[in-house]
Amino acid sequence: MTREDCLALDAADPLAGHRALFEIPAGVIYLDGNSLGALPKAVPARLAKVVAEEWGRDLIRSWNTAGWIDLPVKVGAKIAPLIGAHPDEVIACDSTSVNLFKLAAGALALRPDRHVIVTEPGNFPSDLYILQGLADLVPGLEIRVTPRAELADALDESVALLLLTEVHYKTGELHDMTALSTKAREVGALTLWDLSHSAGAMPVNLTTSGADLAVGCGYKYLNGGPGAPAFAFVARRHQEAFKSPLTGWMGHAQPFAFDDDYRPGVGMARLLCGTPQVLNMSALDAALSVFEGIDMGMVRAKSIALGDLFLTLVQDRCDGLSPACPLSGAQRGSQVALRHPNGYAIVQALIDRGVIGDFRAPDILRFGLTPLYIGYADVWDAVDHLAQIMATEAWREPRYAEVAAVT
């Protein structure tokens, strides 16, 4: 594969035009959309309008006149088709971590006779930490941390909930959501899927896979901006019985009745807790316009092709880096992960050359592949920089070893 071959692939790419919907700074190859999605061009104008007109001019009237109060439901309904859910099964609110807490605690209430939550070691920290905090609150709750290969066997009649991240945040490994959800259902356990590295990157079908609950991130592949609200999904069949443990006023059946007693809102409204983050939520709403009319199957096909290209070029041209992600595209999310003991410094050297990926301790170099704004020649150029850094050992410069607060 040559750079010219990659340019030809870009020229024939049906998704290539989508790059124009994003602000991509000149001289940057952005391979970190799995951590903070790039800025969609629709966002700045929307935010300017929300600030100047809706907030600045119309003030509190905008809760009604600009529909601020409806944003969590409206944005949830826009996310729904990306994850194979019905529009009334998804709501945008809070952070992924907070939604994990609400849904895990709510799942326990749906299975009152069971006292086990199964998850896997190496899951994203919040997913594990939230369960640890829940175990402190719920007497008798056991968090059964089970290696990936043994998960299906760990599901038995004692299990209330299986909580997994569909695409592993470090290695990009993909779980078989349908197989595990089916197994869980056979023993009467519920499933909670963290879609932080799936939503907007690949087709997800919560309905056909039989998932019960899900959460996901608004600022990664959904491009909602730093700190964007997350989303929560509760399958219709569970909504009526579902109880959120965070019974804030916005989740009340009639928030503006100001009753002393809590009564849950209808459907997903009960997942709300406090006042929606209108600025962030408006940014996410505008950002989701990039997915209008998009075929996620096409996005997935390109993502796999970009990942395969990346891994082949690394194998051919870079010494000392070993793959930490599955080599088979079908088993890999939308990222490539490589291993090197000096991974941090190598990533800093790349960033210095305009190739932005990230590092995950202890030794993983992570490169997110976002098919809506990354092309084949971008991958070629990124690996070209990586090959030069490895060949010249440019990463040994002392300044590349200085560790910042956020890696």
Ligand SMILES: *Cc1c(COP(=O)(O)O)cnc(C)c1O
């Ligand atoms: C990014 C990510 C989160 C983020 O949680 P926040 O509450 O937004 O900080 C949670 N889970 C997974 C798997 C993630 O990748």
